[in-house]
Amino acid sequence: MAQLLLSGNEAIARGACQAGVGFAAGYPGTPSSEILQTLSALTQVPIEWAPNEKTALEAAVGAALAGARALATMKHVGLNVAADPLFTAVYTGVEGGLVIVTADDPGLHSSQNEQDNRHYAFAAKAPMLEPADSQEGLEFTQRAFELSEQFDIPVLLRTTTRISHSKALVQPGPIAPVQPGREPPENRAKYVMIPANARVRHRDLLDRLASLTEISDSGEFNRIEPGDASLGIIASGVAYQYAREAAPQASFLKIGMPFPFPAELVREFAGSVDRLVVFEELDRVLEAQVRALGLDCEAKPDEMLVGELSPQAAAQVIHGVRPPEAPAPDVPPRPPIMCAGCPHRPVFYILKKLKCYVTGDIGCYTLSTLPPLETLQTCLCMGAGVGQAHGISQVYDGDRPIVAVIGDSTFIHSGITGLVNMAYNQSTATVVILDNRTTAMTGGQNHPATGRNLRGEPAPELDLAALCRAVGVKRVRVVDSYDLTQLEEVLWRNVFSSMPKHA
Ligand SMILES: Cc1ncc(C[n+]2csc(CCOP(=O)(O)OP(=O)(O)O)c2C)c(N)n1
Incomplete structure (x- = not known):
């Protein structure tokens, strides 16, 4: 083949x-x-x-x-x-x-x-x-x-x-x-x-x-690859590739099954090399296990606990010298931005105008935290914006309307229970579901409210407005975000009127 x-x-x-x-x-x-x-x-x-x-x-x-x-x-x-x-x-x-x-x-x-x-x-x-x-x-x-x-x-x-x-x-x-x-x-x-x-x-x-x-x-997944016995490196995943590049002649214990931890194999490997180095990305998972066996080893410095490693980082840990990085390619920076014509944009334009405090979520709309919109004030994990808006509104009675924004996919993922909580505990905050009929941030996947399944075939379509009513939300408005006049009127009427003082 x-x-x-x-x-x-x-x-x-x-x-x-x-x-x-x-x-x-x-x-x-x-x-x-x-x-x-x-x-x-x-x-x-x-x-x-x-x-x-x-x-x-x-x-x-x-x-x-x-x-x-x-x-x-x-x-x-x-x-x-x-x-x-x-x-x-x-x-x-x-x-x-x-x-x-x-x-x-x-x-x-x-x-x-x-x-x-x-x-x-x-x-x-x-x-x-x-x-x-x-x-x-x-x-x-x-x-x-x-x-x-x-x-x-x-x-x-x-x-x-x-x-x-x-x-x-x-x-x-x-x-x-x-x-x-x-x-x-x-x-x-x-x-x-x-x-x-x-x-x-x-x-x-x-x-x-x-x-x-x-x-x-x-030895099936965790493999000793014998080399120069003066240097033994324990590494897994892409860190293994980087270490191999930095020290091709070394002996390796390549970890492909970190759990259950191969204690016997590690002992055998440690006993066969003069110097033992653990090289791993992110946390000190393998290093901690090696040390727990009573074995001494060298490992990366604390600054490498954050971010990706590289062959240069491997050379620094293994040889003590960091070779120069290849110069960055000369391309214009392309920070993520909302696409031209994105239906989320007008919503933030108006929420900003109304001076709302906007709790947020994860999706393309998170980009509204950046200039020029600079509207989104929180982003924690999927669904969290709804809970945060509720919590804020339970203790804050100032003048700023509290509004949670959440994408359609994120709402279905973990916003629904937050909304049930708001209805049940009579929240005064407003939730805006930004329904662009796709999971845009991750590449445009279908979800239960798009009317299509993973293969793109027709599928039952979740009615988001009906769902909101069904969980007990009394005032549900559906508005086309491209209709700026209507959008502003609907947001203005609702974000203020749900606040106790303005009711
Ligand atoms: C628990 C979790 N799962 C998956 C993701 C990846 N992810 C980030 S945003 C998002 C959904 C975005 O879709 P939607 O809420 O519809 O907003 P859009 O990007 O379309 O504006 C996903 C799947 C994540 N960050 N956290």
Whole structure:
């Protein structure tokens, strides 16, 4: 079979097909979004955009319960949303293989933080594989499904932006027949996590992890690559590639399975080299584990805890000298801006004119915090703007109207419960849903209110105004944001009249 030039995300999609994936769900988020889009072109099995990452993972857990191999994809912060099912799905285990992709974003190319999701593997006790290039993206995905079934546990597959988006040659294999679903088991002791059952399953989880540690120590994913014994480097993911470039002659312990941690292999490696260096992006996850074994090692300085690493950073840590960076290409800066004709723009123009205090959310409209609009005052995590507006309005009784803005996709993701809270607790703040009928920020994906599914086929369309009325919002207005006169009148009437003083 001819080699293919694939991004890490495309390779993961290919690996899922080679594993016979029967169901996949996710929520868009850079750098993970292309996995499901690629997968939908490769297979006819259900591939779905879910309203959020928790829903996606729960659906994947269900499909796996019915025996299919199931994939859930999300960006790193998406795993915060999906953490609740994750932490208990490791107890119940799976029937069909269940793989969860978490795509981390060191350097915050497109995120609100740069958390290191390797911590999730340790915290949730979920095995994690970490590919270092596209070929491994394919192979590790395929193996992740097998491990998931063999050890009866969901498997996390962690990438970072450079692995997700860099292209490399990949040797594909045959696409496997789809593992069809079957009747789910009646096994309440295993799948109903009441305390009496969960206690037993927690012990069982520790046993399964003990067996997985043997795999971790075996050399399949965590590999000793012997070289000059005077220098031994422990590295994973893209940091491994940088370190290899900086010290091609060194001995390496390449980590592809950070959890369960390969303690035996690390001891063996440490004993075989004169000098031990740990080189990793973001947090000191591997370093902490190495030190916990009582082994001394060298590692990066604190300033490298933030942002991406590079071959130059690797040289600095390994050789003590930082080679000069290649000069930055001479291209005009292209900071993100709202597109020409963006329907969000007029809303902020008027909210600014009305001197509203605007709490915000994540999406293209976050750009309204920048000049010339400079309107958005908060952006915390998806859905938070609604809760913040409510909280502010419960304690602030000044003159400024409190307004939350939230995109249509974000509203469905995690704004709905905030709105239920506002209706229930009789909030005086106003919520503006910025409905541009797409998930624009991440590339224009469909969502439940666009009337189209992931494949672009017609789908039931969520009626946002009806939903707002249904949760108990008394005054719901729908206005075309291109009609400036009407927009201003509607906003003016509503943002002030909902405040107690002006009611
Ligand atoms: C938990 C989480 N999941 C995914 C993302 C990635 N993300 C950022 S904004 C956004 C949605 C934007 O769509 P919408 O709310 O409709 O606003 P638009 O960009 O269309 O204006 C997504 C998916 C994120 N930041 N956090």
